[in-house]
Amino acid sequence: MPTQIKYFIAQFLLICCFFGSAQTNELSENNQMNDSIESYLMNASQSIDQTRLEPALSNIINAKELALQQQNKTYIAKTNMVLAKLYRELGDLKKAEEQILDAIAFQKETNDEFMLVSSYRIYGSIATKLGKFKTALKSLQDALIIAKKNDYKNQEGPIKLNLGLLALAQEKPKLAIQHFNSGLPIINSFDQYYFKAKLYTNKARAQLSINQPDEAMKTNDLAMQIGEDMGYAEIQSECFELYSQIYERKEDYPASLKNLRAHEKIKDALFNTNKEIIAQEAGAKLNLNENNVLIEELTEENIQQQRSLKLGRLTTILSIALITILSLLTLSLYKNNNLRARANELLQNKNTELILAKENAERASEAKVQFLSTITHELRTPLYAVTGLTHLLLEESPTPNQKEHLNSLKFSGEYLLSLINNILDLNKLEANKVELENTSFNLKKRINDVLIALGKSAKDRNNNLHYEFDESIPAKLKGDPLKVSQVLINLIGNSIKFTQNGDIWIRVKPVNRIDNKVSLSFEIEDNGVGISEKKQLSIFENFTQGSVQINRKFGGTGLGLSIVKNLLSLMDSEIKLESELGKGSKFLFDLKFEVFEDKSTNYAEEAKKIDYSIMVDKHILVVEDNKINQLITRKILEKNEIKCDVADNGDIAVNKTKENTFDLILMDIHMPGISGIEATKQIRKFNKEIPIIALTAVTLDDNLDEFYDNGFNDIIPKPYKTEEFFTKLHKALVKKQATA
CATH class of the missing domain: 1.10.287.130 (Signal transduction histidine kinase, dimerisation/phosphotransfer (DHp) domain)
Known part of the structure; x- marks a missing residue:
């Protein structure tokens, strides 16, 4: 009897080996098919980018046949996604929309978030071309949310590119440029050349629409360079079309016509000849292949059933041996189920904690x-x-x-x-919601002020500051002086902090000048502790320093270089770092400025023209809850022989205005009791003539209509510059006197 059991077990093991071998072969075949599908789809996507639509179609058909044979939803969805891109290039937007929606449905079902980001992005571009702007915005926002949640950094740049294309389609070129500038550093970091070329062509289009032909020309040159290097015929075609429009704007009509002809030549070669044939072939082949593959799938199932019957006869002989062995396995499965139940309970508890x-x-x-x-x-x-x-x-x-x-x-x-x-x-x-100011300033003096402010810190650490400023740089430039100062203070302060008994060089040199635009290079170099090659990759991230030891020794929040990187990105520039541990660091960046031609209001100059005699003996009410601010404002006014009365809150201000005659009211916004806006609304019910100026420390956003709609005549932001303060007071009093 024991011998017979051993015989049955031996037969059973032989069958197991047979099954195992069959499964191994099947698994190997599936892996090969998956690799083939991936290869076909990658080739198809690259062909679409290069506008080679016939090879793209051939690769998509091959991929779809294999995906349907496997009935693999992941690859079916991925094939539909690439097919949607093809239909989009062919101009059949309805079919493109059908395919991408099928892909999204599959990917949601299989929870494939990595591919879902790409599908949402493609759907956003298709919806933009269809004019479904709300759908496009939602799809792109969903893509960005998933990408950020899963840290799919390489997807963020193309998404922001498509947000820019959407803004451009909605005739919002300035918003489009913001999206393009935001996405460019990410696209650059992943060498996504096709997306970079698309970004430059559309940024140039946006710049042209806001009447910046010179900037559009430079941006278009960058796109054309990529198009020629990478063989993107469609990009080259778009660039020629943009050159034509730019030259037309500049009234250079021969150059415009020449570029238009070049555009039409490439466009005809790309699409007119093969577009209809490819579209018909795509419809016929893709539909037929789906049906054929399903028939082949049924035939394959019949063959598998016949094999199963043969194997069934053989396994029947060994049923007694199987029952014996399965009985032994039952106990093991029971124990495993108990362990699994406990593990599931533990996972559920952990999941609740995570939520x-x-x-x-x-x-x-x-x-x-x-x-x-x-x-x-x-x-x-x-x-x-x-x-x-x-x-x-x-x-x-x-x-x-x-x-x-x-x-x-x-x-x-x-x-x-x-x-x-x-x-x-x-x-x-x-x-990218912070906007740049565009005011005139003296760059040399601005940097000198920075060095004076940091001079004591440098002296305390026995460091020498060397300032090299090229005298050919124009005296007055137009840009954002506070943000330039903040970049320099962070970088120079950083060098002072990490250098002891050393030298720090600040160099500013011109790169080039075209018309009234000048490009300058900035260098901040020190011979301090330096930064290791490993840390250079993460040093510009938030709350990051070289090491824990550096943080303990030198202090700081680790925000300085992150703010520098973000500010330079906002100013269409990027920071570069050259450093060697123990030998020092050099930070480099370029900035573009407009050479200032003084046509705007200069409060410093305007203040010199003020007839201060008009303000003598004028009666002004200062509404301010802060005692120190009351004192300062009152002293400034009384020094110029202006009579001054004070109200601690809005209620007192309303009552004093009813009982007294004032020439002007300076109104704070945030106060205990009613706000400055509410107090102004109440005053306007019984006095519509008295000038009321908001003297406020709140951040002034783009939309100042709320202040003017509620009865204010002007706004002075705190902390204010005295020149602006008196200029606006003088203007309001003169206007009131003229009206009277």
Whole structure:
């Protein structure tokens, strides 16, 4: 009897080996088919980018046949996704939409978030061409959410490119340029040449639409270079078309016609000859292949059933041996099930903990946003006292030494205000919602002020500052001086911090000048501790420093270089780093400025023209809840022989206006009781003539209509510059006097 059992077991093991071998072969075949599908789809996608539509179609057909044979939903969806791109290039947007929606449905079912990001992005581009702007925006936003959640960084650049294309289709060129500038660094970092070329052509189109033909020409040159290097015929065609439009805008009609002909020549070669044939062939082949593959699948199933019957006869002989062995396995399965149940319970508990942690994190994030919003006013109010008192001290005939210190204090106060704004709005900065100012300034003096402000820090660490400024650089430039200062203070301050008994060089040189645009190169070099090659890859991320030891030794938040990177990206530039551990570091970047031609209001000049006699004995009501700010404003006004009355809140201001006659009201916005806006609305019910100027520390966004709609005549942001303060007061009083 034992011998017979051994015989049965031996037969059973032989069958197991047979089954195992068959399954191994089947698995190997499936892997080979999967590799083939991937290869076909990759070749198809590259062919579409290069506008070689016939090989693209051939590869898609081969991939779809294999995917249908396997009935693999992942690859069917991926094939549909690439096919949607082909239909989009052929101009059949309805079929493109059908295919991409099929792909999205498959990917949602299989929870394939990696491919779902690409599908949402492609659907966004198709919906944009169909004019379904809301659908396009939702699809692209969903793609961005999934990409950020899973850290699919290489997908973010193409998504922002498509957001720019959507904005361009909606005739919002400035928004489009913001999206393009935001996506360019990401696309650059992954060498996504096709997307980079598309970005440059469409950015040039946006620049042309806001009447910047010279900038559009430069951007289009970059796109054409990529198109020629990579063999993107479609990109070259679009570039020639844009050249034609640019030259037409410049009234160079021969050059415009020449480029238009080049565009038409490539366009005809790409599409007119083969488009209809390819479209018909795509419809016929793809539909037929699906049916044929299904028939082949049924035939294959019949063959498999016959094999199963043969194997069934053989396994029947061994049923007794199988029952014996399966009985032994039952106990093992029972134990495994118990273990699995306990593991599932543990996983469920962990999942519940993770959900609670996620909800807590979201609540913490909301609390942080609310906190930052509330603290903005509280931080700016004491800054008003700093800048106001500095101004008063500067007017009281200080000694040259004191004047230098007071000027340094004034500059530091302005910089601190800018720094607070940028730190509080760091998320806003990274989301590209911060806008650049465009005012005139003296770059050489601005950098000199930075060096004076940082001079004490350098001296304390026994460092020498070397300032090399090319004198051929124009004296007055147009740009954002505070953001330039913030970049330089962060970089120079960083060098001072990590250098002891050393030297720091600040170099500014011209790169080129075209018409009234000048490009400058900036270098900040030190011979300090340096940065290792490994840390150079992450040094520009938020809250990052070289190491824990560096943080403990030198302190700091690790935000400086992150803010620099974001600010330079906002100014259409990027930071470069050259460093060697123990030998120092060099930071390099280029910035473009407009050479300033003074046509705008210059408050400093306007203040010199003011007839201060008009303001003598005028009666002004200052509505301000902060006692220090009351004192400073009152002193500034009374020094110019202006009578001044004070109200601590909005209610008192309304009552005083009813009982007294004032020539002007300076109204704070955030106060206890009713706000400055509400107080103004109440005053306007019984007095519509008196000028009311908002004197406020809140952030002024693009839309100032709320202030004017509620009865304000003008706005002075705090901390204010005295020249602007008196210019606006003078303007309001003169206007009131003329009306009277």
